[in-house]
Amino acid sequence: MVRGANHTLMAATFCPSLPQHFKPTPIIKFHKSSFSFKVFSSQSSKDEVPTRVGFLGLGIMGSPMAQNLIKAGCDVTVWNRTKSKCDPLIDLGAKYKPSPAEVAASCDVTFAMLADPESAMVVACGEDGAASGMSPGKGYVDVSTVDGPTSKLINGQITETGALFLEAPVSGSKKPAEDGQLIFLTAGDKSLYEKVAPYLDIMGKSRFYLGDVGNGAAMKLVVNMIMGSMMTSFAEGLLLSEKVGLDPSVVVEVISQGAISAPMFSLKGPAMVQSKYPTAFPLKHQQKDMRLALGLAESVSQSTPIAAAANELYKVAKSHGLSDSDFSAVIEALKVKLKD
Numbered sequence: 504m505v506r507g508a509n510h511t512l513m514a515a516t517f518c519p520s521l522p523q524h525f526k527p528t529p530i531i532k533f534h535k536s537s538f539s540f541k542v543f544s545s546q547s548s549k550d551e552v553p554t555r556v557g558f559l560g561l562g563i564m565g566s567p568m569a570q571n572l573i574k575a576g577c578d579v580t581v582w583n584r585t586k587s588k589c590d591p592l593i594d595l596g597a598k599y600k601p602s603p604a605e606v607a608a609s610c611d612v613t614f615a616m617l618a619d620p621e622s623a624m625v626v627a628c629g630e631d632g633a634a635s636g637m638s639p640g641k642g643y644v645d646v647s648t649v650d651g652p653t654s655k656l657i658n659g660q661i662t663e664t665g666a667l668f669l670e671a672p673v674s675g676s677k678k679p680a681e682d683g684q685l686i687f688l689t690a691g692d693k694s695l696y697e698k699v700a701p702y703l704d705i706m707g708k709s710r711f712y713l714g715d716v717g718n719g720a721a722m723k724l725v726v727n728m729i730m731g732s733m734m735t736s737f738a739e740g741l742l743l744s745e746k747v748g749l750d751p752s753v754v755v756e757v758i759s760q761g762a763i764s765a766p767m768f769s770l771k772g773p774a775m776v777q778s779k780y781p782t783a784f785p786l787k788h789q790q791k792d793m794r795l796a797l798g799l800a801e802s803v804s805q806s807t808p809i810a811a812a813a814n815e816l817y818k819v820a821k822s823h824g825l826s827d828s829d830f831s832a833v834i835e836a837l838k839v840k841l842k843d
């Protein structure tokens with residue numbers, strides 16, 4: 504499963520005006536797990552044909568991801584349901600097509616970053632969906648967080664056209680997307696994985712190839728199930744500390760120095776203490792991931808009582824109008840409960 508060789512150089516070839524920091528440097532960067540790594544070498548690949556890259560879905564994640572491709576000099580064509588979100592990318596040099604089908608038809612590889620299984624399906628397989636513009640030689644890479652069955656359905660529709668499919672959900676939020684530091688959890692067609700590796704390396708810091716379609720989705724849901732439960736537990740602790748007269752800011756500091764320290768707690772904690780939830784990962788998407796993870800668990804009869812309880816809390820938070828707040832706003836659901 505270890506992947507990666509010369510991909511940054513390949514990206515330089517596909518994306519001619521690749522900024523200096525993307526150009527080959529004599530650095531070998533191994534990912535800790537050794538499953539994924541980047542190797543920069545001086546080997547030439549001048550004969551590579553520039554690839555036309557499509558990007559569908561320009562929300563919190565899709566916009567900075569597409570922007571990084573454009574800034575790296577890639578030939579990018581964008582589409583988004585709400586057209587106005589395409590405008591800043593067009594200003595940066597992106598082309599625009601009015602439907603997913605037209606993006607797919609005009610590009611060699613098309614990425615999609617949609618909200619949920621329903622939108623991922625409609626953009627890939629609906630009327631004027633990407634599948635309508637697919638044909639042999641093209642590739643479709645769905646980086647949305649969806650469940651395995653949805654990913655398999657999209658895989659079926661795309662591959663029926665003769666095109667290739669890769670699922671590649673990402674771990675990492677708004678800032679890692681902006682910084683090109685995402686972690687790609689890929690599965691599906693291996694040759695497409697190899698082909699798009701240079702683009703994944705522009706948008707991310709590491710990538711895992713996990714085999715058959717469904718494995719990338721499952722990995723993402725497991726990780727986000729853990730993250731969602733961690734956040735609810737953290738929220739309970741902060742509120743309990745306040746109720747017993749402790750300073751929750753000090754709790755955040757204590758946690759940051761010990762065995763349960765986590766970047767997420769240090770990043771979100773100070774704002775949560777001030778009841779501020781600037782949106783990086785919308786709460787509605789975290790609840791969607793809990794729901795999908797519970798479905799995954801049920802499909803294999805795995806007991807997940809902690810995740811089930813956490814999911815209920817996200818549902819309560821949604822019912823209080825917090826869907827579009829950051830998922831750390833789940834703490835508000837506990838405040839409401841306590842007042843009751």
Ligand SMILES: NC(=O)C1=CN([C@@H]2O[C@H](COP(=O)(O)OP(=O)(O)OC[C@H]3O[C@@H](n4cnc5c(N)ncnc54)[C@H](OP(=O)(O)O)[C@@H]3O)[C@@H](O)[C@H]2O)C=CC1
Pocket residue numbers: 559560561562563564565583584585586588616617618619621622625626646647648649673674675676677783784785788789
């Ligand atoms: N934010 C984060 O930290 C992370 C998010 N993810 C996952 O990435 C995906 C995108 O997340 P994020 O960018 O935050 O979400 P946003 O809500 O910001 O963006 C969602 C995107 O999906 C589009 N969309 C929604 N419904 C439809 C539809 N019916 N038809 C067509 N397009 C639709 C939106 O279009 P429009 O602009 O028109 O509404 C928008 O482009 C989700 O699956 C999420 O779980 C993964 C890792 C981190």
Ligand SMILES: O=CC(=O)O
Pocket residue numbers: 648673674675676727784
């Ligand atoms: O899916 C969210 C993330 O932060 O990863």
